[in-house]
Amino acid sequence: MPQLRFNFLEKLAIGFVTWLAIVSIGFVIDGSRTAWAAGQTNADSNFVTAAVEKAAGAVVQVNVSRTLGGDIPGALRPFLGRPGASSQSVLRGIGSGFVISSTNTTGQIITNAHVVDSADLVTVSFQDGRILAGKVLGKDPVTDVAVIEVQADRLPTVTVGNSDKVRQGQWAIAIGNPLGLQETVTVGVISGTERSSADIGVPDKRVGFIQTDAAINPGNSGGPLLNAEGDVIGVNTAIIRGTQGLGFAIPINTAQAVAQQLIATGEVQHPYIGVQMVALTPQVKQYINQAPNSQMRVEEENGILVVRVNKGTPAAKAGLRAGDVIAEVNQQPVEKVSTIQRLVDQVGVTGELEVTVKRSDRTIALKIEPEQLPTAEMP
Structure with missing residues (x-):
């Protein structure tokens, strides 16, 4: 096999090319390492961790306790305290909340x-270890x-979103203290919106x-969703x-409106008109x-079919009858019961609803003045 001979300049050129190739390979390897590291960072820090x-x-974790009065049978005392201790027991519970x-x-x-x-006693535990005494400014069993x-x-406070923009299929992240396991995070999607209280058994x-x-x-x-x-x-x-x-959350827009009333006055107004309704479809x-x-x-x-009008209610006083079909409320066509409820809430107990109904072959205009939901009908 013939031997190759190179002069000085040729050797210098070959050396330079070899060095350039080695440097280029180094850049490629180093660049690959950088890309890999960036990929690892993205994998470790996704949108869920950022949101959390x-x-x-x-x-926060909300800790509550309530003292149960009355004598405790002697056979149960060893399980509830030392002999000679108070005959009262304390019922404790845990929930979640957010600032x-x-x-x-x-x-x-x-x-x-x-x-x-x-609850007789409420304390609030924060992630930094603080435990603070809590005072209940107000509670609304209706919502x-x-x-x-x-x-x-x-x-620290949360950022409040807009629940009116929530859509099926979007991501949902829950934070809370299930079974006392603090700072638990679970992930899913929004499965549905506007589920009525009757739909979920409350x-x-x-x-x-x-x-x-x-x-x-x-x-x-x-806890927050x-x-x-x-x-x-x-x-x-x-x-x-x-x-x-199957989990359910109160829309934050509703919760915020209720919370502001509780902070301001300690109670919440719940206007009502006193009817049972169902949205009309061909099947209905x-x-x-x-x-x-x-x-x-x-x-x-x-439209919205009026199934029942309770006696003595604002709807009854205005002349609404079972069998009427509500076509418009305040010049707005209605096809959902939730729309009527929202309009009732908007006008409040001092407002007035202009209601257009179809009764047999007639169109009738009524004016309904919502009233505060009677205490007897509250939970």
Whole structure:
């Protein structure tokens, strides 16, 4: 095999090319390492962790206790305390909450009314280890919202989102203290919106719930439901036992409106008109008209059918009747019962609703003045 001979310049050129190739390979390897490191950083810090980090400092554990009076049978005393101790027992519970506002001296925390119901003592545990005494400013069983106040300086607060913009399929992140396991995070999607209280088995509430499959368990009650940006869109409040992937939250717009009233006055106004209604569809129309014991005949294709008008209520005083079909409220066409409820809430107990109804072959205009929901009808 012939031997190759190179002069000095050729050797210098070959050496330079070899050095350049080695340097280039080094750049490629170094660049690959940088890209790999960036990939690892992105994998370790996704939108969920960013959302949680944004809100977690303002999420708290709500600790409640209630003393049960009366004598405790002797056989049970060894399980409840030392011999000679008080014959009273203490019922303890845990929920969640989140700080919505803070000043130089106080902070306000939203939670569920059922978390603090009948509590003698309320304390609030923060992620930094602080445990503060809490004062219940007010609770509203109709919406299951309560507000706790603590004495503290400049607490971290959540960013409040807009629950009216929540849509099925978007990400949902729940933070809370299920079974006392602090700072638990679960992730899912929004499964549905405007779920009525009757749909989920709590007919005594007046809320159009957000449904999510983010896991919610006892102890999550009162904690925040977040969107992908870490903004609060709901207050986790209910589950249906015996099911999986069915959790429900109070929309934050509703909770905020209730909380502001509780902070200002300690109570909430709940205007009502006193009717039972159902949205008309072809199926509903056919069912009512063909039911053997039906006392109604529905001619309209859409609108809100009045099923019942309770005696002595604002609707009854205005002349609304069972069988009427509500077509418009305040010049706005209505096709959902929730729309009427929203309009009732908007005008309040001092306002007036202009209601257009179809009755047989006539169109009738009525004026209904909502009143405060009677205490007897509240939970």
